[in-house]
Every structure is written in structure tokens, then in C-alpha cells.
Amino acid sequence: MLISRRPDPADAPLSNIQIDSRTLPLQGAISILGLEFNSSLTFTSHIKRLAKNAAWKLDCIRRIANLLDDRGIEILYKAQARSLMEYSPLTWSSCPPSYLRLLDQVQNRAERLIQLKSQHPRTALQPLQTRRNVGGLCVMYKIHKQQSLHLAPLRLHPTHVPAYDTRESHIMEHQVTVPFARTDQYLRSFLPHFSRLWNCMVRLTDIPQSTTLHQFKLHINQWLQNQEI
Structure with missing residues (x-):
């Protein structure tokens, strides 16, 4: 499969891949562990x-x-x-x-x-989007609070803390740097979306101070439910 952002990826030059003298045909989508990826990753x-x-x-x-x-x-x-x-x-x-x-x-x-x-x-x-948000924030908690080693590649840099005290300086150390996104599709992806949601949660609540993942999940469910109301 050729992954490309071109309007017509088929026009891109691509060398043939052969196994046992058989040419592998170009696929528009492939399935890996139950997930279907297409050539434009949409x-x-x-x-x-x-x-x-x-x-x-x-x-x-x-x-x-x-x-x-x-x-x-x-x-x-x-x-x-x-x-x-x-x-x-x-x-x-x-x-x-x-x-x-x-x-x-x-x-x-x-x-x-x-x-x-x-x-x-x-x-x-419970709305499906709320359940997805809970799952994503729990992963963020594992990354930045529990320091899970298998999730270390997803760790974001902390927000720069100013040298002088401000009204939000005490919470900025818990915030993360939001990755820059050029497209709406990337803006909706895991790191940009949940880093913004994480920072919003840090500013409005003290939920990240939860000592266990179970407590964090209970509190985040309640917070998201109040946000919907």
C-alpha cells in the first residue's frame, strides 16, 4: 500500500515488489489486527x-x-x-x-x-465520544503521571513555567505542550486532541492529582458528565 496525501496516489512512481517471482499488487487498504488502514489514513x-x-x-x-x-x-x-x-x-x-x-x-x-x-x-x-475521551485521558494519565515505559514515545514536553509567579503558575507544571497541527485531521488525532483536553482539565480541576488510575477514571467520568450538562 502506498500512503500519500496526493489527490491521485496511483500516479506516484513506485517500484514493483516481488516475492518468489510474483509481483505484489498495490492495495488501496490493508487490515492489521482488526484495523483497516487506507492509503490516505482517513x-x-x-x-x-x-x-x-x-x-x-x-x-x-x-x-x-x-x-x-x-x-x-x-x-x-x-x-x-x-x-x-x-x-x-x-x-x-x-x-x-x-x-x-x-x-x-x-x-x-x-x-x-x-x-x-x-x-x-x-x-x-453514556455517549460514545465521552467514553473515547475517558479512555484517551486515562492513557494521558499513564503517560505523564504513572510514567509508563511502554508509552514513553507518546510523552509530551511540559509547558514552560514562567520565572515569576502568576495566577496559573502553580498548575502550568502539570500541563503539556500541544503539538502543532497543520490539518484538521491531525488536529483530531490522539496527541493534539487529548493534550488540549488534558490542559483544559488541569486548569479547571485538580483531577490529575489522583493517586490511582481508578480514582482518576471515576473523577474524569464525573467531570465530563458535568461538562455535557
């Missing part, structure tokens, strides 16, 4: 396939909904459909929001199915 085809598979699984749940109550449908949805839409989300979450809404539509259908079986009003399922 992940749009991967999201379409995810939404299609999740919708198919939800349809299977709908066919047996008469045998289940609302709690049973919710458990099946979370185990079979939502888990599929949450496989390695920090890799493909940089795709356009219009494609991420395809996944939200599947969850909206699941919520309607659960409500039809419920005898009482139920709280809505």
Missing part, C-alpha cells in the same frame, strides 16, 4: 465497516428482544455491539465527525430498543 472505510457490523449485531439482538427485558438487551448491546465500536478507538477517532455519527446512530437505535422494553424511564447510555 479511517473512513474502517468506520463504515464498524457501523455496518455493529448494526448487524444490534439487529440480531432486536430479533430476540421479545425474550429479554430491558436489562438483558442493554447487557447484550454492551457486550456484542458497543464493544465492537470501542475496539482501539484512539487510533481511528481522528476520522471526520460525520463518520463518527454513524456509530452514534447505532447506539441511538439501541437506546430506543431498551426504552421500548422498559417499564420506567431510564437514563441514557
